[in-house]
Amino acid sequence: QQQVKQSPQSLIVQKGGIPIINCAYENTAFDYFPWYQQFPGKGPALLIAIRPDVSEKKEGRFTISFNKSAKQFSLHIMDSQPGDSATYFCAASMNNFNKFYFGSGTKLNVKP
Amino acid sequence: GAGVSQSPRYKVAKRGQDVALRCDPISGHVSLFWYQQALGQGPEFLTYFQNEAQLDKSGLPSDRFFAERPEGSVSTLKIQRTQQEDSAVYLCASSKEGGNQPQHFGDGTRLSIL
Numbered sequence: 631q632q633q634v635k636q637s638p639q640s641l642i643v644q645k646g647g648i649p650i651i652n653c654a655y656e657n658t659a660f661d662y663f664p665w666y667q668q669f670p671g672k673g674p675a676l677l678i679a680i681r682p683d684v685s686e687k688k689e690g691r692f693t694i695s696f697n698k699s700a701k702q703f704s705l706h707i708m709d710s711q712p713g714d715s716a717t718y719f720c721a722a723s724m725n726n727f728n729k730f731y732f733g734s735g736t737k738l739n740v741k742p
Numbered sequence: 743g744a745g746v747s748q749s750p751r752y753k754v755a756k757r758g759q760d761v762a763l764r765c766d767p768i769s770g771h772v773s774l775f776w777y778q779q780a781l782g783q784g785p786e787f788l789t790y791f792q793n794e795a796q797l798d799k800s801g802l803p804s805d806r807f808f809a810e811r812p813e814g815s816v817s818t819l820k821i822q823r824t825q826q827e828d829s830a831v832y833l834c835a836s837s838k839e840g841g842n843q844p845q846h847f848g849d850g851t852r853l854s855i856l
Contacts, residue, residue: 636784662842664845666847671849673746673833673835673847674833676846679844681842725842728773728790728792728798728837728843729775729790729801730845732786733784734783734784
């Protein structure tokens with residue numbers, strides 16, 4: 631049973647577009663939600679993370695929106711660039727348990 | 743080093759052979775994690791160390807998988823009597839002490855079992 635469900639599986643946008651990737655979870659004990667970016671042959675790299683006491687967090691062109699009541703959170707990439715083409719993973723964890731539960735990933739292709 | 747280092751980057755083994763994968767975490771990071779990433783999937787948790795203590799091994803798929811971190815720094819993931827379904831990328835991550843710390847990943851070891 632997947633703890634974090636991610637969609638879409640793949641996404642194609644034009645340069646300058648705003649791709650949106652969505653994740654949903656069931657376990658209300660989750661209290662930390664990071665997003666990772668992974669390029670082929672590389673390990674996941676942390677992009678941005680949010681805790682459930684805020685509804686939005688922005689770092690550069692990346693924004694997380696968090697809806698605690700719906701148990702959903704999403705990643706928005708503003709002014710997307712071809713260099714953003716990668717696979718994005720959402721994850722969730724609980725404070726007392728250090729392991730991350732990852733979504734299944736979204737492969738993003740930003741066309742020039 | 744500046745980041746998490748894993749070796750080897752690629753490992754090919756015949757079914758039934760034993761393999762050992764190494765992880766060098768970021769200096770000073772207390773917590774160390776192993777994940778397994780199948781092709782086209784997200785990483786799945788295998789095991790977690792705090793210093794030399796293995797606090798969670800609930801994700802290890804079978805007793806053929808064994809991990810250790812004897813001095814609280816370098817860690818080794820060992821897979822005995824490898825099977826084809828063990829083929830995957832094995833990722834190591836480390837983090838500072840405390841709950842919900844960012845985990846920093848290495849580039850992984852791609853294991854192929856023939």
